[in-house]
Amino acid sequence: MEEDPNLLVGRETSDDAGVYRISEDMALVQTIDFITPIVNDPYDFGRIAAANSLSDVYAMGGRPLTAMNVVCFPVKTMDKAVLREILRGGLDAVHEAGAVLVGGHSIEDPEIKFGLSVTGLVKPDKVLANAGVKPGDAIILTKPLGAGVLATAIKAGLISQKALRRAIETMATLNRKAAEIMSAYPVNGCTDVTGFGLLGHALEMAKGSRVAITLFTENVPLLPEALDAARMGLVPEGSFSNRNFCANYIVGSERIDPVLLDILADAQTSGGLLISLPQGPAESLLADLKAQGVSDAALIGRAASAQKGLIELK
Amino acid sequence: MSEQLLDCRGQACPGPVLRAKEVIDRGNVAKLSILVDNPAAKENVGRFLSRMGYEIGFLEEGGDFKVTGTRDLSTCDCRIMEEFKKEDVENRIAVIVGTDRMGKGDDTLGQKLLKSFIGTLKEMGPELWRLVLLNGGVKLTVEGSECLAELQSLQKAGISILVCGTCLGHFGLLEKKQVGETTNMLDIVTAMQTADKVVSIM
Missing domain, CATH: 3.30.110.40 (TusA-like domain)
Incomplete structure (x- = not known):
């Protein structure tokens, strides 16, 4: 464990990014993330990977300032036009975030990987960690689930064009707008839904905050065809692992459709923000998000006091 | 197929x-x-x-x-018909063995007879298609069985040998099976249905 009074968020709490105070009213938010291709179009992949990396800064309550490319690419065997398209997609996302690309690093690798190292800024008293959820809070999710199963469906060629476009646009959408809107509200805790799925990330919040989070499963927004894909047997192994990993901390899973349970545990790429705040402001935040184009946002849960962190499904 | x-x-x-x-x-x-x-x-x-x-x-x-x-x-x-067309053999015989001895009267004799029966099955020629072992019949597939060598040579000759998994489990023999493919009742019923002739030794 690092000992430094300026290290506000370190490795211990499974947070999305590290936060380091550099002055009384300013802290750096630093994060790095890179992924293997989940869609076939290189430009779309670039946008999604970059949005996924930038999201960690938003989830900490920060705003991205600078970004650097992290690239693994089979330069010797693959057309460099593919790489250019990936980088173009990434750059577009960085610009959309209002950040600047300041450099990067690439290595030869038989498998493509791309992402960003992002540095952002946050006011030390505005840092949003996982572990701030209070009993009585309402929980809002800003993007629909299902990106993991649909990525598998894309590999399998078992997805309609319409659902494919929707999944791509959802993943490529920055969490910027949602983050900016929530900054005006008394948010107690926030994270973004990524590799551990909604169940995994909600559980992290619940454990860190010592609360029980009840999820209203019928309210959880889903991408079109996600349930169909899960029913077809296109659940990625990671999502099954999430489900099994969380199983001991989940109450009521026998009451819901196992296919829906898989989607709740589905590993997301560039998922939405999971925001915890008191019930009253939560309703205004939800209305605000919807009015400003974060149209999939939904109120999906409620926190209650508990001996230890757990998730209840209703 | x-x-x-x-x-x-x-x-x-x-x-x-x-x-x-x-x-x-x-x-x-x-x-x-x-x-x-x-x-x-x-x-x-x-x-x-x-x-x-x-x-x-x-x-x-x-x-x-x-x-x-x-x-x-x-x-x-249609699918069954198709399967028939694709096989060279016109008459496929499935033999179901649900015991480790043949006939009633003397058990030692019964075991000898069954061993002889399994050894003689190959005389059916190419029509012998599948051998299904269930209940006491699964005991023939484990180490120490007098029929093991005969069964292995049948399997080598291309005869499909199905061994009832439930029965192996019942006798605690799941780990001891030396020949054949562990299977379930669905396979057995399908074997009976797709065969032209079913011979049962119970």
Whole structure:
């Protein structure tokens, strides 16, 4: 464990990014993330990977300032036009975030990987960690689930064009707008839904905050065809692992459709923000998000006091 | 072809589902078994097959999983006909052995007779298609069985030997089986249905 009074968020709490105070009213938010291709179009992949990396800064309550490319690419065997398209997609996302690309690093690798190292800024008293959820809070999710199963469906060629476009646009959408809107509200805790799925990330919040989070499963927004894909047997192994990993901390899973349970545990790429705040402001935040184009946002849960962190499904 | 086995061990999701889909897309698959080595693939393949209208069964074999999907054959006679066409043999005989001894009167004699019976089965020639062992019959497949060598030579000759998994489990012999493919009642019923002639030794 690092000992430094300026290290506000370190490795211990499974947070999305590290936060380091550099002055009384300013802290750096630093994060790095890179992924293997989940869609076939290189430009779309670039946008999604970059949005996924930038999201960690938003989830900490920060705003991205600078970004650097992290690239693994089979330069010797693959057309460099593919790489250019990936980088173009990434750059577009960085610009959309209002950040600047300041450099990067690439290595030869038989498998493509791309992402960003992002540095952002946050006011030390505005840092949003996982572990701030209070009993009585309402929980809002800003993007629909299902990106993991649909990525598998894309590999399998078992997805309609319409659902494919929707999944791509959802993943490529920055969490910027949602983050900016929530900054005006008394948010107690926030994270973004990524590799551990909604169940995994909600559980992290619940454990860190010592609360029980009840999820209203019928309210959880889903991408079109996600349930169909899960029913077809296109659940990625990671999502099954999430489900099994969380199983001991989940109450009521026998009451819901196992296919829906898989989607709740589905590993997301560039998922939405999971925001915890008191019930009253939560309703205004939800209305605000919807009015400003974060149209999939939904109120999906409620926190209650508990001996230890757990998730209840209703 | 109407019945297929896919070995998808070592493949991550969605690999096994895609292999199964390729086979089914080629058409007329009445029965498909897929061997996988992880629970996620087992669950996914099971879902896929049932979504495709198959009745599914699971079997665990030494850490691997065999997922078997069967389509209702009574509603697709065409497939059975097709299977017949593809086989050189006109009359396929399935022999069901549900005991470890033959006849009543003296058990020692009965065991000798059954050994002789298994040894003589090959005289049926190419018409001998499948041998199904169940109840006491599964005892023939374990080490120390007097029939083991005969069964292994039948298997080598291309005779499909199905051994009832429930029965092996009942006698605590799952780990001791030395020959044949562990199977379930669905396989046994399908064998009876697709054979031209069924000979039972009970």
